Amino acid sequence: MMDKIRFERVTKKFLVRDEHKKGAQREFTAIQNIEFTVREGEFITLVGPSGCGKSTLLDLLTGLTKPTKGRILIDGREITGPGLDRGIVFQQYALFPWKTARGNIEFGLEAKGIPKSERKEKAEYYLDLVGLKNFADRYPHELSGGMKQRVAIARSLAFNPDVLLMDEPFAALDAQTRETLQTELLRIWKKTGKTIIFITHGIDEAVYLGERVVVLTANPGTVKKIVDIPLKDRLEDADVKSNPAFISARREVWNLLHEPEFQGAHI
Numbered sequence: 001m002m003d004k005i006r007f008e009r010v011t012k013k014f015l016v017r018d019e020h021k022k023g024a025q026r027e028f029t030a031i032q033n034i035e036f037t038v039r040e041g042e043f044i045t046l047v048g049p050s051g052c053g054k055s056t057l058l059d060l061l062t063g064l065t066k067p068t069k070g071r072i073l074i075d076g077r078e079i080t081g082p083g084l085d086r087g088i089v090f091q092q093y094a095l096f097p098w099k100t101a102r103g104n105i106e107f108g109l110e111a112k113g114i115p116k117s118e119r120k121e122k123a124e125y126y127l128d129l130v131g132l133k134n135f136a137d138r139y140p141h142e143l144s145g146g147m148k149q150r151v152a153i154a155r156s157l158a159f160n161p162d163v164l165l166m167d168e169p170f171a172a173l174d175a176q177t178r179e180t181l182q183t184e185l186l187r188i189w190k191k192t193g194k195t196i197i198f199i200t201h202g203i204d205e206a207v208y209l210g211e212r213v214v215v216l217t218a219n220p221g222t223v224k225k226i227v228d229i230p231l232k233d234r235l236e237d238a239d240v241k242s243n244p245a246f247i248s249a250r251r252e253v254w255n256l257l258h259e260p261e262f263q264g265a266h267i
């Protein structure tokens with residue numbers, strides 16, 4: 001498989017208020033020397049304690065912010081700004097409340113200059129893909145949290161990005177809906193072959209979804225370890241979480257997150 005994304009010694013510093021000197025600022029290193037490669041079509045999950053720089057990494061991937069040092073490459077080209085090759089799904093759905101599910105998907109396509117008939121066709125295809133074929137004309141307030149998140153996923157996919165960036169997309173959902181959407185996402189990933197980078201606080205979620213789990217440390221955020229998850233048939237195995245390979249990978253990630261440097265950290 002080809003390399004899709006490459007983090008090359010990526011460091012991001014912010015200027016923050018210096019608590020020891022009134023009116024002064026100091027540098028704060030949010031992430032330091034992050035280096036790893038994501039293969040084309042791979043599903044990567046990122047876990048780490050609160051404040052380890054997961055969202056900072058994602059912002060850099062979107063191109064909205066730039067690394068202080070190092071660079072991020074997609075298909076061998078450095079990210080220099082936002083682009084339609086990357087779709088983003090956040091924890092909050094950010095749907096337009098005055099537009100229907102279909103309207104929300106079509107809106108972005110219109111901005112991209114796609115003709116009306118094609119927009120409709122694409123919106124229907126992606127609504128069907130996320131299991132909302134019969135809810136196309138519903139407004140966001142008429143949809144459950146899980147359904148809204150499905151619309152948000154459909155909207156991102158409709159742009160046909162190469163890479164899907166997901167920042168704790170299921171965190172606000174109840175446990176049962178979250179599990180359903182995790183399985184749905186795996187199915188969509190298999191069908192579309194997208195490269196996915198998925199941020200989560202959930203160890204189970206990280207191990208269930210990721211082909212590899214990137215475990216980050218905090219202060220500053222660095223890569224502690226990348227754990228391979230040797231599960232091949234998550235969708236075929238209805239009870240995959242009882243699979244010894246799942247249990248042992250879960251334990252490894254849990255142990256990494258509970259080593260001494262994380263003591264007292266909020267995971």
Ligand SMILES: Nc1ncnc2c1ncn2[C@@H]1O[C@H](COP(=O)(O)OP(=O)(O)OP(=O)(O)O)[C@@H](O)[C@H]1O
Nearest residue numbers: 014015016028030049050051052053054055056057
């Ligand atoms: N614009 C900013 N200015 C100053 N510091 C920032 C800025 N953005 C993030 N930080 C700091 O960088 C560190 C990493 O933040 P980030 O939001 O990336 O962490 P996170 O892992 O996503 O956290 P959480 O899991 O709680 O969402 C934190 O200490 C945060 O306070």
